Amino acid sequence: MTASAREKAHIAGSPATAQGPALGEALPHVMPTLRACLQPSRDPQMRLKLFSTLSTVLLRATDTIDSQGQFPSYLETVTKDILAPNLQWHAGRTAAAIRTAAVSCLWALTSSEVLSAKQIQDVQETLMPQVLTTLEEDSQMTRLISCRIINTFLKTSGGMTDPEKLIKIYPELLKRLDDVSNDVRMAAASTLVTWLQCVKGADGKSYYQSSVQYLYRELLVHLDDPERAIQDAILEVLKEGSELFPDLLVRETEAVIHKHRSATYCEQLLQHVQAVPATQ
Template sequence: MVLAAVIRGCSRQSLKPHLNNLASYLSQTQICQGSEDSHYMEQLLCCVQALLQVGQEDCKESSLQLMEVLVTVMAVSGAAGLREKVQETMNLLALIQKWDGTLDLYQQHMDHLMEWLTSSHQDWSCHSVELRQFEVVVTQSGPVLGKALNYFIPIIKTCLQTTKDPQMRLTLFTILSQVFLEANSTVNSQQQFHGHLETVIKDILVPNLQWHAGRTAAAIRTTAISCLWALIHSEILSSKQIIEIQELLMPQIINTLEEDSKMTRLMSCRIINIFLKACTDTIDPDKLIKIYPELLKRLDDTSNKVRIAATSSLISWLKCIKNDDDGKSFFKGNMQYLYKELLVHLDDPDSTVQDAVLGVLKEGSILFPDLLVEEIEAVKYKHRSLVYCEQLLQHIQSTRGIL
């Protein structure tokens, strides 16, 4: 507080010889991380503001050091009001250098900021100030992040190893999900992310999706699934890349259909749906046949959203079966079982679920219409209403002319 007052009381000319020393001093770890008390951080911010207000353009040479202090204050401060003041101060730092805004500051200093953080990332935990500094740099730098992947990817790869602090991994997966949702304006702004995709899948997602006992492990799997969903949903992946990911991740995603978390089960159904749509002509029949029983189980889910998502995935699964004698004969026994189970759910108390199941049965009727008609006739009088069975029979008649 005294230092900030002294700086404000200086003339620009008298402050100029001391600017670099002051900025370097404030950016030292023992000073800018000297306390997490909000009053301390506020006075630290006042020192930077005073330097900028008095020093003006003379602060250009100290821009990196001042940026490090501002990132730290934003990282440590829990008060939204102080974060807004930090943002205003960054805007002022950009203005005196004739930049358009804070993104230009990150552009100017990104490599140095990442090197600054990389020096300690091997030892981070959920309590590390450096982790929060990393979050600020990654989430605030926007498209500049796409130019720093050679720093960013190794950091997250190291910190997301399964031996690392679980709470830290939860934080990092949340950060990853944020940037993946806006991938084209963050990690893929330079169209360079594809070169790191294999590392993200094999070294980060696959290990963290493995089943381990405990609530924390389950929470990590949920955040990892969220991260994968954000990546796929960002639409930066080609069909070929989705097929490659599917080959690596389908077994783990099928396992997550049994998670306690409703959100995990829902996202897993949606991811499987996208995988199946991308792999219509490429997926091995032996692997394909293992998928539908797991989706079928989700029709008994406690969440209707999950049940509806499962029906969508089943439609995509049916489209993967080639409608020729050689292609579909392999599936006949499984299709009969699928028909039987779906007809049970066609009598569901919820009409939304009934409509969704009817859609699956209509899609499935293309493969073995005669067999499906037999199954319908065997159960339709057990249903509370004949409406859905009659609709299905009419659909089969109109498409195949078999009745």
């Protein structure tokens, strides 16, 4: 039996397939095997199957992989040695499928309620650059999940994200407002709301003024979207950001209101700005 075959047999017979509390007891044996089998040089089909299994157990983490409360001690291995290498872009459909599987696994990890806010911040520090690139994937599901992961990262950061890193996020989300999928567009809008909340919670808001002004302008274009659901979502984003630089938003809105097919949404926005005090 080859080494690869032995590893496959070990995984097949491991508690991972049972997905019960015993998996948490076997972590010292299972994690090194997973790490070895999920390296980019290994068999792609095996990696796809293992990521599927890992995603399943992470969704029920407290009953499976974290039954002994020990899983967080392996977090660095999962993020740096397993997920990060598999999120790197490589050509080909199989490589794309593996990135989708890795993103799904990351979503299961960040939504499992096993990790503390600090641990999710550590995951963000390691994987945010790769997740931003997966926003460009051909797979609609990958783009959607990536938006949700970024939203979770931002919500957990509590406005503590490095300003330069925070500024790099919103242009990638803006691109997704032009996505072919309305689900992705809505998820991107929701994540932009969270991004603006992070800016509001940050020190030195003036540092973000040019970025927020650009965001205002782009959002106002989408406020005239043919889809009413998208217009409603964009209006909520603009309302969230209106407290940052209200005078600026009023000027930008008044400059384009005559270009919109209907002035209704712009008028609603202007009324909101007038009714809400600035946070500057």
